[in-house]
Amino acid sequence: MNRNNKLTDTELVAKVQGSVGDAGDVGDYEAFEELVKRYERRIYGHSLRLLGNKEDAEDVLQETFLNVFRAIKNFRGDSSFSTWIYRIATNNALMKLRKSGRVEVEFDDEFPNIDPAKGGATVSYIEGPGDALIEKEVLAELDKAVKKLPEKYRTIFLLRDVEEFSTTETAEILDITESAVKSRLHRARLSLREGLSKFKEGAVGN
């Protein structure tokens, strides 16, 4: 009789916290397992995109859910469970990244010298359902460009454009201002667009 999958995150959290159902201090482990089931795939993918290494991503996945289990009693629900767990996971991943010393925080250049009027924008892409093979190629190129983004920008890009968190949620997850989210996201997108600029009209696949 598993009715947990019908519950909202908030209801599950309440069950784990032990404030609902059986009176007891340890809470409901099955409810916790349902939260694991709901988020493990996303947390693993997010960690892997941040870290670029499967073993590290697995470590972060395990640490994150253990952190969640241990801290869930203090979770007040000021933010959603989803932003809360992403906050924990992102922090864990960034800590790992910094420890490993493979961090590039800033772009080399202050701002790319892009001037659409000077032909910097002559790139256009094949739109629509298009050729699946070409799309796959472009996606792989995008993936490469994302890996090259400095950490500060990559993190925001991944939360906003890949995980589809709102500006407000992303600011909450990273504990920075919304305007910082917006400006870094814009900078990241411009850089990624440049990264795809080899796919000029007609030049794709060559």
Place this chain on the structure above:
Amino acid sequence: MMSKSEMSKSEINHCNCKKVLELLSAYIDSELSNDEKRMLDKHILQCQPCKVYLESLNYTVRLSVRLEKQESYQMPKDVRVKLRTFLKEKCQCDKDEER
């Protein structure tokens, strides 16, 4: 250098392109004020390079979400199994300590 009023008079003014470029993400995310949006819509209508630039940036953003489902980022089955074992063990220890 042109004054602001002179700039708004000229129909196709590439001096605005830089400003437009700065606003493109906010445009895509519908975060612009009405005035800014109107300025941008007007500019895009008249400036082909900016129009193409917006399209390509928009394409980049729409493509990005597909990284979420990309195969190379999917969680392998053994990672799932190991996570279950890890958590059962650790969380059980926590419970035992509480008693």
